Amino acid sequence: MAAVGSLEETALKRKERLKNLKNKNKGDASENGQENDADTEKEKLPRPVFRSYKPLDESLKENSLPSVKPEDVADKVKSQLEASKTHDVLEEVDLVNLAPRKPDWDLKRDVAKKLEKLERRTQRAIAELIRERLKRSGEDLAQVVNAGAAHPDNAAADDDDDDND
Known part of the structure; x- marks a missing residue:
């Protein structure tokens, strides 16, 4: 039981040291002219980017990406099909030269x-x-x-x- 009590005491001492370090760091930040922790945390947080989700909140709507309409690929497909229809390539290849x-x-x-x-x-x-x-x-x-x-x-x-x- 004595060991349990000593562990609790060391834990409490450690907590006090951590509080002192935090207070010391806060004092240094305020002395250097920096803003308080709440303002710096808001600036440090990343802003979410909504690609497919449409937020309901007005403040989050500015983070959403504009919807993009898919491109019309019919022209590209037609041009590729026309290019594949040419038979000039087959006339140039001589199978006798390919096979030993x-x-x-x-x-x-x-x-x-x-x-x-x-x-x-x-x-x-x-x-x-x-x-x-x-x-x-x-x-x-x-x-x-x-x-x-x-x-x-x-x-x-x-x-x-x-x-x-």
Whole structure:
């Protein structure tokens, strides 16, 4: 209970100090030639602005904004509709230029490096298989190459293959 009494006493002391500070501030304001607190509070308060509310009190009617009539947008809409009716824009755009000629060009671009490596490996593997076959048959590599180049059927077939590529 003693603690409750001491809390009340400190609260009363605090209230007295606050009153003294207020009185001191009022005295300073009146000495400097300022108006009293009631007049300064009226000046400091913001004035309400009524946009959609129409006040009944005459003193508040001066704070209301004048009513604004909506603009006629029919002319603006008509001009936009007329501008959208022109078909010149569609004639200028060529759909062939917008779409890629080959739809898979990006896939080919991304896979090209890997395909080059595979092509080299394939050529090496084919060459190795031919060498192994020649070793098994016991024929000389130079003789087989010369014989293949001299044979007229193989030469004609090679020319046809070159034309197709």
